[in-house]
Amino acid sequence: MGPAETEVDAPFEVAFDTGKEVDVPEEPAVPEEAPQSAEPPRPLSWRERLQPTWLGVFLGCLLSLALLLYWVPALGLGEADLDRMGGLGLISVLPLPTLAGAALLVVVFASLLWLGREHKALLLVTLVATVFSLHALPAVIEVEPRFATAWQHLGFLDYIDRTGSAVPDLDARWSWPGFFAAAAFVGQACGVTDFTEIIRWWPTAIQLAYLVPMFLLVRHMRASWRAKWTGIWIFVLSGWVGQDYFSPQGFTYLLYLVFVAVLLVWFRAPRVIWTKRRPGEAEVEPTNRRQRAVLLAVLIGLFAASVPAHQLTPFVMLGVLAVLVLIGRSELRGLPILFAVMVTAWIGWMAEPYWSGHFDDLFGGVGGVGGNVSSSVSGRIEGGSSTHKLVLYVRVLLAGGVMALACYGWWRRREHRYREAALLVLTFVPFLGFGMQSYGGEMALRVFMFALPGAGLLAALALFPRTGVTAKEREKDRVSLAPVAALMAGLLLVGGFLVARWGNEPFERIQPGEVAAMDYVYAHDDPTVRLLWLSNDTLNNVTPAMPWGAKDMEKVSYVPTLAPTDPVLVSGLVKALKNAGPNSYLMVNVSQVTYLRLDVGYSGTWEPRLLDNLDSRKELRRVLTNDDVTMYALRDQPAGKVPKADPGPIGPQVTWTPWSVVGALAALALILLLSAREVVRVAVRPGVRQLRWLQSSFWFALPLLAVFLAALVQRFLTMK
Template identity: 25%
Template sequence: MTTYRGVVARTGRLSRPAEPEDRTAVSADHVAGAPPGTATGRELGRIYRSRPRRDWNFTENLSSSSNASPYTRDTSDHRLIISASSLVMLMVGSIGFAAQAPVARTVGLVFYVLIGLGGAPWVLARSMRLPTRLAMTALTTLCVPTFVGTVMLQTRAWHPATAFVALAVVTVPLHVLGCRIAVRDRRSTRGRANPPGADRLVRLRRSLVRLARKHVNLSLLLSLGGGAICLVAALTHRHTDPGLWGFLPVIGPLWYAGLLLVLLSFAVSRASSDASVAIAVLILVLILTGTPALVYDGPRSQSASKHVDFVQQIRTVHQMNTTVAVYSAWPGYFAAMAWVSDIAGIRDPMRLAQAWPVLLGFFRLCALRFLAGTVLKSRTTAWVAVALAVLADPIGADYFSPQSVGFVLGLLIVAIALSHYDSRMKVVALTGAGCALATSHQLSPYIVGGTMCILAVFRQIRPWWLPATVLAPAVAWAASHWSALKEFVYFGEVGNAKNFRPPATATAPGLERLVVVDLTVWALVGGILILGATAAAVVYRRRRGIEVWALACAPISGLLVIAVNPYGQEGIFRATLFGLPWLALLAAQSFRSMSANRPNVALVAILAVLSTTFLVASFGMDAANVIRPTDRQAFHQFRSTPMPPGSVGYLLMLGPGDLPSSPPTEDLTHLSVERETVEPPGAVPPVETATARSRRLTKAIVAYSRRDGRPARIFALWSPTSSVYGWEYGLERPETFARLREALRTMPGWSVRYEAGGTVLFEYHQPRRRSAAPR
């Protein structure tokens, strides 16, 4: 039987899976008077447009299970697991709330917010296959908390419990009804396979045997075994202090053996069992995101601390209290995380920030799989594309930030636009996702909208005006907050070649960067080049197909946006991030053949090389990227110091690099000062003792604190993170920086306010001016 998606590849559209993810296939035999496979593209298109869109019809055969299609029978287990687990975890969270058990409350309610709320609208879509169901669950999960948090924040009516109860009243009945329908579908299916008089143990044994024959194979055993080994290795290396190369030198050979087993599972994967490939990719993502979350005591990005402070501000004062207006104008993500933290009883969102890459990794996996399943023919090839996209992306945009959600939402938006859903349903879904994206991040909506425009030019997205559903909310939101945005827009920089340069750090005279810095850069570039070369080979072989050129041109969108605004010289990383999935979709088509008799050596080889580049580029600089709890505690010691009315506190950062600080509040009582601010370039003598340097810095910060005439309290922070950063980038030797710390200890006027884990917070007590002697 020839299906619409099988034929559509010959009509110039992006190829679709031969076995669809949901019930959207239309047989060519339905064309009146035509034998199978002889229908024209126009006739098939007319049939496709006239067929019922049952995936979006929630009242589809709800009262009858006799009409269950094969797709309905296949999805009954998935629907039952999602609904039943959501109800159970809601009960666990509610009991934890009533019994004041914080762990049960946090685990149960976080699960329900992330899975239950997002999965409820789709539990009644009986024919929706698992990849599509999980993708739509991720889309709803990322949008609903954003809407709820933003509305409560903008209306100054912060009532998180009321909002959660209102959503639970709507979603719990859906899950209850979904469980009943799934059980009914499951019984009807199992009843035909097992007669009613059969013994229950016999039926259970037959079910287990069928499940084992279908899914259990060598690939599955290798991936599960490798994941378990990596988990054991990570648990035995908890509380690792990141040094050069991060955890890579200390994690031990056991972890690498487990990772190798997971990669080898791809070699013996078969096209007939895409479940084993899916589990291998899932375990690979869990290893790469879960290992840092287990071995380190903090997130792998210093900016996460700033975002956690914003979340805490919303929870306490119900507004964004910062002088940086661009954060206050795009509060969607922070409001969503504040709402989730309040509901789940998370006192310190830093724990949520530490686990965020794992949670986001699951959503990113769903989004990538949905996009790949929309474009590629084979399910197994789609999972290979997901694996390539994950391993070629060591940029680290999965930390606790609006950028991370913007990327996942962007993938889901483009995938829905490329799908064959009804245009009206597309508009509803894309408009909602576009509004959530527009209120959370400044740059992502334009890259996503630009990608959709390019695909529309190649006639892969229809109707052609569909990109407006994403661009219109972004433009409207930016226009309404232009006062906060205008200081970051420079029309004179449009088209400037410097926009494409990454941030640069100049080394100090007589010093050089460490090898780890250059190797991480080359590993990042090398992985992208390998993926790009593989994708280019596919483009060359299929250069006559318009759908191939659509995929190849999709990454241009990010470059065009960066040509207008460099986004603080970080836009090139953002453009690369959004371009990698399209290269992965092309490159995966080089590994379509998974024979039943021979291992796929080429696939394992490229995955092994990409894994090496990923580990080096992603974790090589963890010594300066990971937040040390003592640094954050020292900063909080400074922020919690009360200031008398009319006075201000200054915190001098003694070393280079980022530390877990936050933008100043509107009252401007606690201000962080970089060393470069009080020590302009060229002001440092070529040869200077630590004592002389400490005196010079003291005079500089004292003079800086008197510039506005307000009484001031002066602090200084010495951090091992700054010491490692200066060493890696050739700015300062560790021993030189350590001598500055010891000089401040003995210098009159300075005293230690806090010290732990190598972090030292100093406070300066200015000597009182002597009063004039009486005459």
């Protein structure tokens, strides 16, 4: 073991920052604890030497059996089988051997934790096989790529390919176009013209990519190999939130994981002196000044890439960094100010089209913790099928269980004389998001997702709190009940994953007939078209369950139309179709109807009765019918011309006033100055000149900061 994993019982205290930076020589490594017995160790027999090898071969064969049990029956599922999904979603039609294979994957991993030594290759293969099996299931067995919003994001790429521009008035996400612009550029550079297969495999690929920063992150832990592998395993088994589809959130979450990993491995306070309570973090990875400058540039680049790509992720990054600096766990003391300037400058200037028209939506929820929690948790468990409610309850129980186990992990580490700080920051800083806004009722899901890296690692410390440095500690971990507890926890998590992750699959699955119907709409959208779809709440439920928006986003208007609870009362639908004007259609699709049945509580016979009543109306005619969609139009089109497409002016749309110009220049100067200041602090050898430059740059930055804040306030007050 290296010095980063060595236990020492001498007293320590944290070296306080005096404002000066000095090079500290590395302390010599402390040797491992001497064996308890003075007798020389008994040489191992050939059977004892071969036992770990034979166990590894046996577990490798067991892993192959698990994958065969899981995938062979699952590959036999057809569209007719998927149509039988009930309120619990995909798990309701999975064959029993597939469920047994998922359980056997857990058994293999837990058994590897029981072995006396670390089988890295087999642990990694089991972990990758678990990720692929849990996340690739719909990609393999479903005909079309899943999830409506993933299809909608293809429309952003389509618009960039056709026009080369962003239009903030068309969609709020155009105020944060970074992800879509980068994806369109990479697609054009690689010659990709059809992204449908990319959105099919994106969730699996991005989940596998998440493993890389997680393996880097565990290097900062002073823990045993069992705790580190178990922490990543819990992270994998708890990745049911569902934000990994082709989206800015899924991509910037990867940036977030890399950001916190680099921050905690290389930029923590480098010097500690031991006392009775040992730090839970290992020593900082050794680097020279040039390497630290490169790593600092990586941190700034990761944050800069997330700012124009997503609304929420930069604030979580900033919060984690700021708290680490405040508690003395990061030496990058000037970086929070730099990042705060970057994100507020983007919102204040580049995202003006959004907040100037949605000021209350953006800031109205700030401080309303109770209301945001209620709308994100209890507000989502209302109405609908009693069976489907179990999916929502399972999500709450899984999230609460992981967080409770994380708290127990912190307590167990205290009992073993370790103190955790960095993992607590990663776990609980995301909960500040409840004080921002409800995020469309999804803030609880986002909070748990961002808290999961820290919570998963703390939960692993609840099972394996020792560092495993000495032979005595390693033997205690092996013969304890911890591997058994890991097995039980893994079985609960994998079963809960299949319910929580794929419980919405009856209406999140995309049907082939729905894709064909949308192709019909795109073929008739010249100059524009209005597509009416059935919603239970036309103000809050504005995301249809269908592959919408993949093309011609400026030409097709998707109009949520109130679905009558009594299918006889179709007059409102006819009236809405007339009010929509010429070249308008009403779509009744199976995924949206399934959503109304499972999540809202519409009856199982509602759809056929609705179609019968629509067919009886002489004003309507069917224009398209297949197994998944029935689409209507008026027999006699309303008078008037079909309006032309009007996406609005090309962005970014910045209202330039004298104050705005001065504020933007001050922001640019601040970003350059603060970036240079941090590079000098990290890359230049400490001395009198460096100290003087840092002090003078600090005093010069204060008036720039004041001008920037004044211009920002002036913009918010006059342009909202």
